Amino acid sequence: xxxxxxxxxxxxxxxxxxxxxxxxxxxxxxxxxxxxxxxxxxxxxxxxxxxxxxxxxxxxxxxxxxxxxxxxxxxxxxxxxxxxxxxxxxxxxxxxxxxxxxxxxxxxxxxxxxxxxxxxxxxxxxxxxxxxxxxxxxxxxxxxxxxxxxxxxxxxxxxxxxxxxxxxxxxxxxxxxxxxxxxxxxxxxxxxxxxxxxxxxxxxxxxxxxxxxxxxxxxxxxxxxxxxxxxxxxxxxxxxxxxxxxxxxxxxxxx
Amino acid sequence: xxxxxxxxxxxxxxxxxxxxxxxxxxxxxxxxxxxxxxxxxxxxxxxxxxxxxxxxxxxxxxxxxxxxxxxxxxxxxxxxxxxxxxxxxxxxxxxxxxxxxxxxxxxxxxxxxxxxxxxxxxxxxxxxxxxxxxxxxxxxxxxxxxxxxxxxxxxxxxxxxxxxxxxxxxxxxxxxxxxxxxxxxxxxxxxxxxxxxxxxxxxxxxxxxxxxxxxxxxxxxxxxxxxxxxxxxxxxxxxxxxxxxxxxx
Numbered sequence: 001x002x003x004x005x006x007x008x009x010x011x012x013x014x015x016x017x018x019x020x021x022x023x024x025x026x027x028x029x030x031x032x033x034x035x036x037x038x039x040x041x042x043x044x045x046x047x048x049x050x051x052x053x054x055x056x057x058x059x060x061x062x063x064x065x066x067x068x069x070x071x072x073x074x075x076x077x078x079x080x081x082x083x084x085x086x087x088x089x090x091x092x093x094x095x096x097x098x099x100x101x102x103x104x105x106x107x108x109x110x111x112x113x114x115x116x117x118x119x120x121x122x123x124x125x126x127x128x129x130x131x132x133x134x135x136x137x138x139x140x141x142x143x144x145x146x147x148x149x150x151x152x153x154x155x156x157x158x159x160x161x162x163x164x165x166x167x168x169x170x171x172x173x174x175x176x177x178x179x180x181x182x183x184x185x186x187x188x189x190x191x192x193x194x195x196x197x198x199x200x201x202x203x204x205x206x207x208x209x210x211x212x213x214x215x216x217x218x219x220x221x222x223x224x225x226x227x228x229x230x231x232x233x234x235x236x237x238x239x240x241x242x243x244x245x246x247x248x249x250x251x252x253x254x255x
Numbered sequence: 256x257x258x259x260x261x262x263x264x265x266x267x268x269x270x271x272x273x274x275x276x277x278x279x280x281x282x283x284x285x286x287x288x289x290x291x292x293x294x295x296x297x298x299x300x301x302x303x304x305x306x307x308x309x310x311x312x313x314x315x316x317x318x319x320x321x322x323x324x325x326x327x328x329x330x331x332x333x334x335x336x337x338x339x340x341x342x343x344x345x346x347x348x349x350x351x352x353x354x355x356x357x358x359x360x361x362x363x364x365x366x367x368x369x370x371x372x373x374x375x376x377x378x379x380x381x382x383x384x385x386x387x388x389x390x391x392x393x394x395x396x397x398x399x400x401x402x403x404x405x406x407x408x409x410x411x412x413x414x415x416x417x418x419x420x421x422x423x424x425x426x427x428x429x430x431x432x433x434x435x436x437x438x439x440x441x442x443x444x445x446x447x448x449x450x451x452x453x454x455x456x457x458x459x460x461x462x463x464x465x466x467x468x469x470x471x472x473x474x475x476x477x478x479x480x481x482x483x484x485x486x487x488x489x490x491x492x493x494x495x496x497x498x499x500x501x502x503x504x
Contacts, residue, residue, distance in 0.1 A: 010369075010370045010374070010375055010376045010379075011367075011370035011371060011373075013370075013376075014363075014366055014367045014370040015367070015370075017363070017367075018356055018359055018363065018367055021358070021359060021363070022356065022358045022359070025358065090354045091354045091371060092331075093331065094331070094347075094354055095331070095347070095354070095371045095372070096329055096330040096331050096347075097371065163273070164276070164277050164278040164281060165275055165276070165277055166277030166278055166279060166280075167277075167278060170278065249332055249333045252326075252331065252332060253268070253269045253270070253273075254273065254274060
């Protein structure tokens with residue numbers, strides 16, 4: 001696969017450029033907007049939920065931001081990645097190119113967006129009197145996992161979207177529900193212990209939790225926590241790759 | 256040693272209700288047993304081979320399975336049975352106009368298309384000016400692609416594609432592009448490529464063109480191979496008879 005990537009490097013670069021340019025339509029505001037919109041969400045959430053959940057909590061803004069940051073990236077990456085195959089059907093039905101390139105290039109773009117939001121996140125942390133420790137370096141682990149997890153889900157979704165066009169609505173509903181069970185604006189310690197464990201079945205919650213542990217509590221999650229996250233990533237990637245391999249030559253019939 | 260060998264290739268094609276339906280409808284139809292997928296053989300037992308420097312013409316009426324066969328030859332599709340063995344690189348110029356992005360400029364689209372065709376960045380940097388001049392689009396370089404007329408679009412597509420130097424070149428109805436003046440230029444360019452010794456596969460509805468240019472010919476009809484050989488004139492005569500209704504298959 002790396003051999004192939006190298007061979008198609010020029011195409012990949014051009015695809016990334018294309019995705020970037022069409023996304024922001026050469027406007028300055030386009031870029032600013034994609035940063036502004038998560039900040040607005042954050043602002044509204046802070047305004048509304050501080051009264052209910054943030055009263056007795058230190059660093060509630062950072063707590064919220066962790067959740068928003070991860071969830072927005074997950075949401076953007078998967079829902080845009082879903083369109084990467086169909087959107088490029090005119091290309092892959094005429095030229096023999098590896099089909100995962102389209103998804104990868106979309107993911108590069110969302111990753112850049114995520115990186116920019118991350119910078120703003122750290123600036124916010126400064127204002128919220130968060131102490132920066134060496135443990136922040138460990139954030140690279142959940143970020144790396146999240147990137148791969150998003151790619152895995154992107155592979156699955158973009159393949160499914162070729163076959164079933166209403167996946168986009170179903171996924172929209174699903175992510176909305178997922179947001180409510182990801183403890184973005186509330187804490188889970190009021191639930192019973194079994195329910196609290198049930199939260200760990202949600203991969204998105206894992207990523208958010210990891211961030212909060214490092215940034216707010218300055219503690220390192222357990223080894224099991226790391227392994228569980230890794231398992232989620234491997235499952236998503238595994239299923240995604242398998243689908244692409246299996247249906248590689250059959251996507252053509254559906255477009 | 257032949258450069259391309261197609262051996263007993265059959266391709267089963269699917270069509271039917273599965274396009275553009277959603278998951279909900281799919282489940283409903285499955286329950287009602289109202290889900291129809293029609294499978295048919297787009298190509299059945301096709302066998303031919305070409306040598307280096309050959310120019311193969313593929314003829315046949317609409318729905319004969321020509322485009323499907325080319326997709327298998329170029330590796331976009333895989334045959335259901337049989338195998339394709341090819342030596343060296345292959346470039347297929349199928350339906351040139353599609354696959355551009357309307358939002359990007361002409362320049363960006365040129366690079367993107369070049370990348371799709373497997374050129375390197377260095378090669379594109381070197382040849383970009385030639386491409387634009389050949390397509391006569393110098394003044395449109397930085398305009399969004401969607402502002403171009405369809406003739407201009409296909410002119411650009413042709414100009415980029417005509418730089419390929421593959422071992423095997425596949426041309427699907429691309430010899431005639433643009434208005435009168437450009438058509439002449441593009442045909443000349445095409446002949447240049449063919450004349451430089453490339454092995455070429457040409458799909459054409461113009462019998463005259465095939466008679467003039469090809470030294471081997473493959474006649475397909477409804478997915479079946481009617482004839483293959485190097486007696487181009489005789490096969491073209493029979494195909495003409497068939498088109499005139501004098502010959503029944």
